[in-house]
Amino acid sequence: MWTAVVLAIATIIQPADTATDRSLQLDEVVVVSGSIQGVKRSVKGQVASIEEHLLELNHTDVVRRGSYAWEPVVNNMQSERVSTTIDGMKIFYACTDKMDPVTSYVESGNLQSISLNSGLNGNPQSTGNIGGSLDLKLRKVGFDNDAFRLNVSAGHEWNGHLQVYGADVALSSHRFYTNFGAFYRHAGNYEAGGGQTVQFSKFGKVNAFTNLGYRLAENHILEGTFIYDRATDVGYPALNMDVYKAEGIISSLSYRWQFSHPFLNSWETKVYYNHITHVMDDTTRPDVEIHMDMPGKSWTTGLYSILRASNGHHNASVNYDIYYNRLFADMTMYPGGAAPMYMVTWPDVGTLNTGLALADQISLAHHQSVGLSAKLAIQSQQLNNYEGYQALKVFFSGMTDAYHQVIGRVAAHYAWSPENWKLTIGTGWGSRAPTVTEAYGYYLNNTFDQYDYIGNPRLKNESAIEVNGGIQWHPLPLLNLQWDANAFFFSNYIIGEFETRLSSMTVGAEGVKVYYNQDHAKIINTSLSADWQPLEWLKWTGQISYALGHDAQGDNLPLISPWAFQSRLDFLFNRFSAQISVKGNARQAHFGHKYGEKETSGYTILNLSAQYNISVQKTLLTLRAGVENLLDKTYSTYSDWNNIPQKGRNVYVNLSVSL
Amino acid sequence: MKKTSTLILLAIALLGLQSCNSNDDDQTASILDGTGITLDGDVDCCSAEEALQVYKFLKTVKIIPELSTEVDGKYNVFAYSKTGKFSVGYNEIYFVAVKKGTGNYVKNFDVTNLSPLMTMTAMNMKHSTPVGSSVDSFNDKYLAVKRGWVSFLMASTDKDFWVLSYDVKVLGHQKTVADASFSVEALPQGQTWLQSFKTGDATYFISLVDPQNYQIGSNSISAYVSKKSNPATQPYVVAEEVFTIEIVPTMPDMGGHSSPGNEALTKQADGTYQGLINLTMTGYWKIDLTVKDKEGNVIAENIHFDVTI
Numbered sequence: 001m002w003t004a005v006v007l008a009i010a011t012i013i014q015p016a017d018t019a020t021d022r023s024l025q026l027d028e029v030v031v032v033s034g035s036i037q038g039v040k041r042s043v044k045g046q047v048a049s050i051e052e053h054l055l056e057l058n059h060t061d062v063v064r065r066g067s068y069a070w071e072p073v074v075n076n077m078q079s080e081r082v083s084t085t086i087d088g089m090k091i092f093y094a095c096t097d098k099m100d101p102v103t104s105y106v107e108s109g110n111l112q113s114i115s116l117n118s119g120l121n122g123n124p125q126s127t128g129n130i131g132g133s134l135d136l137k138l139r140k141v142g143f144d145n146d147a148f149r150l151n152v153s154a155g156h157e158w159n160g161h162l163q164v165y166g167a168d169v170a171l172s173s174h175r176f177y178t179n180f181g182a183f184y185r186h187a188g189n190y191e192a193g194g195g196q197t198v199q200f201s202k203f204g205k206v207n208a209f210t211n212l213g214y215r216l217a218e219n220h221i222l223e224g225t226f227i228y229d230r231a232t233d234v235g236y237p238a239l240n241m242d243v244y245k246a247e248g249i250i251s252s253l254s255y256r257w258q259f260s261h262p263f264l265n266s267w268e269t270k271v272y273y274n275h276i277t278h279v280m281d282d283t284t285r286p287d288v289e290i291h292m293d294m295p296g297k298s299w300t301t302g303l304y305s306i307l308r309a310s311n312g313h314h315n316a317s318v319n320y321d322i323y324y325n326r327l328f329a330d331m332t333m334y335p336g337g338a339a340p341m342y343m344v345t346w347p348d349v350g351t352l353n354t355g356l357a358l359a360d361q362i363s364l365a366h367h368q369s370v371g372l373s374a375k376l377a378i379q380s381q382q383l384n385n386y387e388g389y390q391a392l393k394v395f396f397s398g399m400t401d402a403y404h405q406v407i408g409r410v411a412a413h414y415a416w417s418p419e420n421w422k423l424t425i426g427t428g429w430g431s432r433a434p435t436v437t438e439a440y441g442y443y444l445n446n447t448f449d450q451y452d453y454i455g456n457p458r459l460k461n462e463s464a465i466e467v468n469g470g471i472q473w474h475p476l477p478l479l480n481l482q483w484d485a486n487a488f489f490f491s492n493y494i495i496g497e498f499e500t501r502l503s504s505m506t507v508g509a510e511g512v513k514v515y516y517n518q519d520h521a522k523i524i525n526t527s528l529s530a531d532w533q534p535l536e537w538l539k540w541t542g543q544i545s546y547a548l549g550h551d552a553q554g555d556n557l558p559l560i561s562p563w564a565f566q567s568r569l570d571f572l573f574n575r576f577s578a579q580i581s582v583k584g585n586a587r588q589a590h591f592g593h594k595y596g597e598k599e600t601s602g603y604t605i606l607n608l609s610a611q612y613n614i615s616v617q618k619t620l621l622t623l624r625a626g627v628e629n630l631l632d633k634t635y636s637t638y639s640d641w642n643n644i645p646q647k648g649r650n651v652y653v654n655l656s657v658s659l
Numbered sequence: 660m661k662k663t664s665t666l667i668l669l670a671i672a673l674l675g676l677q678s679c680n681s682n683d684d685d686q687t688a689s690i691l692d693g694t695g696i697t698l699d700g701d702v703d704c705c706s707a708e709e710a711l712q713v714y715k716f717l718k719t720v721k722i723i724p725e726l727s728t729e730v731d732g733k734y735n736v737f738a739y740s741k742t743g744k745f746s747v748g749y750n751e752i753y754f755v756a757v758k759k760g761t762g763n764y765v766k767n768f769d770v771t772n773l774s775p776l777m778t779m780t781a782m783n784m785k786h787s788t789p790v791g792s793s794v795d796s797f798n799d800k801y802l803a804v805k806r807g808w809v810s811f812l813m814a815s816t817d818k819d820f821w822v823l824s825y826d827v828k829v830l831g832h833q834k835t836v837a838d839a840s841f842s843v844e845a846l847p848q849g850q851t852w853l854q855s856f857k858t859g860d861a862t863y864f865i866s867l868v869d870p871q872n873y874q875i876g877s878n879s880i881s882a883y884v885s886k887k888s889n890p891a892t893q894p895y896v897v898a899e900e901v902f903t904i905e906i907v908p909t910m911p912d913m914g915g916h917s918s919p920g921n922e923a924l925t926k927q928a929d930g931t932y933q934g935l936i937n938l939t940m941t942g943y944w945k946i947d948l949t950v951k952d953k954e955g956n957v958i959a960e961n962i963h964f965d966v967t968i
Contacts, residue, residue: 290912333942335912339849339967341942343875390876394918394937397877443939503917505910505939 027118029056031111032139043579043609045624047155047164047654049185050103050111050136057116059132059486059525059545061561065641066236067160067190068203069104069246073639075118075486075525076547076560077131080435080494081462087138087225088125088270088306089252090323090353094278094298095243096345096437096444099236103136105229105248105276107183107207109153109166112139119466119486120428121411124319124357125304127377128407128432130464130488138225140211141179145172146618151181155654159647160190160201164654168209180210189235192645193634200235200242200285219258226251233281238641239447241294244281250274262311269305289507296329296346315361322354327436328385331443345442347388353379355407367417371426374410379433381405383440391442392457395502395514399457405433407461413468422472424484431463438494438515445506446496448558448641449596451513452504453496460517464490478533485526493521495551495595510596521557523549539570548590558592559639561585562600578610579626588638600643603635618659625653697761703830704763705803713755713764713803720753725841726823730834733759736768736827746844747811748852749866749883754794754805756829767802768829770794774894775809776838780818788812789853789864789885790894792930794825810853810866810885814845849943849967856950856959862887863898865948868931870966873938880906880936882924897930902958905949908936908966912943943967 030039031053032046040056042048051062051070062070063078074082079093084102091102117123118132126133141149148171155164168181185205189197209227216222227250234243254270280294302323309316329346355377362370383389383401393399413426434455437444441455470484496513504511527545534540544565549557563586571578584604591597609626632649640646696714698707705713721743728736739753752773756765773794778785794807815821822838846852852867868881886898904924910916922935938944944966950959 338943343940507914
């Protein structure tokens with residue numbers, strides 16, 4: 001009954017592109033090169049890694065297990081509570097140890113931008129996005145663009161000898177477009193501050209992509225995407241194993257009907273398929289007690305269909321989506337001489353999920369606006385591997401091989417923008433189903449707290465109520481102050497708890513944890529930022545943020561950011577710009593001791609960067625150079641897995657040419 | 660494919676019966692194709708349905724020629740085991756009696772006094788081994804296959820050899836098989852399915868039943884406890900005493916990893932010990948055993964089975 005009510009009253013927000021319409025909950029980082037002003041982008045430009053781009057977003061951080069494939073964290077929540085989609089497509093990582101967040105299966109060269117919807121106000125295709133939803137928007141050259149364009153970029157970073165090379169070609173006409181290209185990245189082991197080499201931190205990656213668009217008729221558009229991504233010999237210094245191969249194939253075909261109608265804008269339907277193969281490797285590690293093979297496989301196929309409508313007051317969408325995902329992982333251990341030991345760690349779980357999302361962004365009189373969004377999804381899961389199912393049954397004798405969940409979210413926000421001010425308040429409720437690891441994972445060793453984790457098929461859905469608010473103030477035309485905060489009050493918060501009755505499997509593990517629903521928990525984030533451009537060529541931005549997370553007993557949750565700050569001066573000249581920035585964290589005083597987290601010391605680092613643009617007719621050349629961690633500090637952040645050290649001084653230079 | 664051929668066999672058998680019943684002079688008997696069985700309505704022998712059941716069962720086991728015998732020139736008694744071999748620990752042995760000439764299975768017969776004997780020439784010593792109390796049918800309706808078990812204490816070697824004696828009575832014809840030689844193989848590394856313990860003057864043997872059937876997950880575990888005879892050359896029969904055997908499966912290669920929810924072996928009405936064993940993965944499992952008497956006193960510990968699945 002409530003679902004009908006929710007669906008009747010609610011709708012989703014289309015992130016509007018004008019700055020005034022943008023609520024504090026929506027954020028975007030632009031990946032492609034170009035000279036658009038007023039957007040966020042990494043100082044390293046296009047050759048920066050996806051994660052470096054991600055770090056430009058508000059309330060976004062990464063968990064780092066090595067120098068590759070960092071796990072996005074939004075509002076101090078990791079993959080379980082954050083939805084990541086690629087152009088609306090669902091994709092799920094294939095590694096039981098989270099070595100391959102889905103952002104690692106694309107390259108900067110594939111992307112136009114990354115958009116973030118903070119909290120429960122998710123993008124239409126997202127589900128389970130309590131913390132937020134990221135959508136990686138693919139770079140499609142589009143119709144009626146330059147008939148031919150060639151982009152070439154190359155970069156080098158001295159620390160770890162990272163090399164990046166990329167090239168792509170774009171062809172466009174009124175009827176047809178295509179862009180395709182390839183990217184290559186390679187790095188050796190990097191050095192921490194003080195010159196100490198961090199073993200097992202190298203990686204290599206190749207990526208090739210193509211986008212195609214064809215106009216069937218004036219308003220009927222067919223678009224396709226294919227991405228092949230392969231990372232090999234990826235080191236994970238924070239873990240006991242490395243990766244031999246992480247391979248992703250991403251494909252989609254969509255049909256878009258654009259309307260010439262007073263309020264109906266377009267109707268887009270996309271079908272997609274993606275496949276991930278992940279193979280871990282411990283053969284290059286010394287002192288391996290027992291050699292293990294741990295492959296994982298994930299494939300997803302799905303469809304979404306979105307109808308967008310707008311008029312002077314409304315900007316609405318209706319989205320239907322359905323996907324089917326299969327996750328399988330197993331482990332074989334080879335003790336010297338004895339028989340191999342085999343177990344299924346993800347029991348070939350098939351998840352069928354279908355949902356309907358509605359959103360509306362309504363402009364009201366007197367500079368006010370209201371945004372509403374809601375989604376209702378139903379999900380059923382089937383355990384297709386008998387061996388894995390029987391093994392889990394040892395721990396949960398009453399379990400079945402099929403489970404069903406109903407997941408929903410609803411969010412509303414209100415914004416009022418009188419002159420020089422903007423006030424926003426928002427609230428929402430949402431739930432998520434347990435992940436496959438949380439519900440059916442089997443003896444997954446977590447190197448963070450040294451426990452083996454067993455999933456719990458009896459978990460209830462986790463839900464949260466979010467409240468958020470923000471104030472922007474322009475006391476002077478070129479001074480902007482902003483404060484924002486959000487708070488998430490969880491019910492049935494899912495977290496692993498020590499189970500004394502079980503014995504660990506991994507040699508050296510502390511024990512076994514089983515995922516349970518904690519009655520409640522809360523996570524609160526707040527930040528204060530300012531930017532000021534006192535002179536035409538000088539701009540200052542500063543930000544300070546704080547978060548806290550408590551479990552049901554009031555103890556600290558793990559991986560919650562301490563006080564963090566950054567301050568940056570931009571020197572802006574015609575073709576040349578330079579930045580000097582200071583970044584740091586305070587000591588992590590409120591670390592999750594109960595959850596095996598260790599205290600992380602504070603740090604401050606200094607970065608320098610500069611860009612120089614030359615454009616001759618249609619040729620644009622951008623040269624970027626910089627130094628990260630200029631003072632070669634040895635440090636690690638609270639979200640560096642097992643406190644592996646960050647890079648020491650790193651000098652980089654890169655060049656992008658667009659013809 | 661297998662199913663189809665079975666169906667064809669059944670069809671042929673039924674056709675044969677039908678022709679029998681129709682008193683067709685030209686065809687007083689029919690042949691169960693491929694088996695050499697003639698179905699002639701002999702009341703001592705299996706019906707077509709029973710014969711088919713026996714035939715199907717025999718496809719799952721293998722003959723042991725050295726333990727098979729002939730009774731009065733009229734019947735063949737064949738002995739079988741699962742693999743056609745025996746190994747150290749619990750083994751089932753099956754018998755089938757066949758009427759010579761027709762080749763049909765005899766409906767009912769008796770095998771008694773199953774007596775294995777080990778001769779250790781180097782030590783000039785002879786001993787028997789745990790043996791099931793009787794050789795029985797699987798159930799009342801299915802009498803033509805007899806099943807017994809022997810749990811061998813040791814493997815045959817050049818100097819240590821096993822013989823088996825037993826009595827068989829087929830439709831009033833008696834035969835004693837005496838000292839038939841056969842061999843027992845050692846189990847591979849990581850498999851120990853027989854353990855002994857002592858209390859007072861008595862020695863007991865615990866025989867683990869069919870651990871090769873274990874899979875990942877929950878498994879029922881069953882065992883027999885047999886008492887060493889005096890003299891030791893007599894078969895060791897199932898002990899009358901009642902024990903409780905606690906089991907803790909562990910993986911030494913994984914730092915002693917164990918599984919939860921295991922249930923101790925307790926004695927059942929039929930003389931077996933039944934419990935529950937949970938195995939979280941494949942590989943080598945060491946099953947630690949603690950034997951307690953009726954009063955709950957520990958009478959044996961630090962003994963274990965080894966099972967590799």
